[in-house]
Amino acid sequence: MYKNKKIIALIPAKEKSTRLPNKNIKLMLGKPLVAWSIESALQSNLLDDIVVSTDSKQIKEIALQYGVKVLDRPKEFCLPESHIKETLKHTAQNIKTDYILMMNPTAPIRYSVDLFIQQFDSDNYDTAASGYECKIYPWGINEIANKQEIKPYFYDDGNFYIHKSDYILDGLYWCPNANRRQAIIVPQYMNYEIDTFVDWIVVEALMKKFFNGELTDVPI
Secondary structure (H helix, E strand, C coil): CECCECEEEEEECCCCCCCCCCCCCCEECCEEHHHHHHHHHHCCCCCCEEEEEECCHHHHHHHHHCCCEEEECCHHHCCCCCCHHHHHHHHHHHCCCCEEEECCCCCCCCCCHHHHHHHCCCCCCCEEEEEEEECCCCCCCCCCCCHHHCCCEEEEEEEEEEEEHHHHHCCCCCCCCHHHEEEEECCHHHCCCCCCHHHHHHHHHHHHHHHCCCCCCCCC
8 A cells, every 4th residue: 555545557448449449459569558558557566456447358368367357347338439437437336445546558658657656646636647748729729839939738648547536436537626636747758649550650669769778868
């Protein structure tokens, strides 16, 4: 337990994906995509448990091979129109914990699990997300031509989210108060999430450089 609170990692990995079929079991540098997130979670010293939520027999087998728990996700929570809130609530209903740290398998270049947990200020915030300061706006909305002068906003990157389990059960999910959301900035090369084939190409190229040690000194 960390600060007398139980924290579990939740890795949501459903069988079907619309834009990139079977992406969670597609091999990324020789391993199923979901395996990279499992391995990141296993490196933590602060997590009390690791849970893969899935409706896929193949993903379940991969998770069990790594020795982590599997929560069978109902098919009605795995539809194209399903929301991740349903999976979070299903997890909170079935596993007693103080916090749920969600790790999307589509973001395999991952920030340190323990560093993120340590940076989460649970005294002043109810939820936190990893991400970056974004200066991209729809064309025509922002009149400032010089990008350096544009005021950025925080964009969550899918790497990490942490939520109080009680708030999820109460239907609050992100937080009970919009001012109690903590934004944790992570290095830019960790901001990429895989939704399409082009995303896959970009992330695979970044992962090769990351594991060759070529990105460790790149500034945020």
